[in-house]
Amino acid sequence: MKKIYYLESCNTCQRILKELEPLDGVELQEIKSKAISPEQLEEMKNLAGSHEALFSRRAMLFRQRGLHEKELTEQDYKNLILDHYTFLKRPVLVLDNQIFVGNSKKVVEAAKEALHG
Template sequence: MKKVYHLSTCNTCQKILKELELPDSFELQDIKEEEITTAQVEEMKSLAGSYEAMFSRRARLYRERELNKKELSETDYKEFILDHYTFLKRPVIINDEEIFIGNSKKTVAAAKAAVHG
């Protein structure tokens, strides 16, 4: 499967998608318009190794809900990601059996190499 979970309203996601120059074989899913499903989150977790790896601590709701003051379990991370799209670290790029999560330069470079390599 070749898929990208992103936010169309996010300038960083837009910039990364432009930089990646994805082939037409990739499916894009705007997670604000089309909510991610439990099955999709579980598939991402199977590639990423944990729900925590996909969880965004930069989300405004992270501090608003005072989650930064709590010990979160893997189940908590999964439930928060399913509860609100902002908790998913973006973009998430799935290239067959590889997953690239987030917007760090290193992650984007690795995704670009995998997509075009």
């Protein structure tokens, strides 16, 4: 399976999608218009190792909800990501049994290498 979870309104996601082209055979899922299912999140978690690894602390809601002052559990991370798309660190690229999470230069380069060899 080749799939990218991204946010249409995110300029960084748009830039990374352009960098990763061509995207032949890659399914794109825009997470605002088509929410992540619990099954999809579970699959991502299994590849990433934890829900925390998929969680974005940069989301504006993170501070607005006062979450930066709380000790969050794995279950909290899972529920928050399922509750609101902005809590997913993005983009997320799933390539068969590999996962690339986020937008750091290192992650994007590794994803590009894995995608195009």
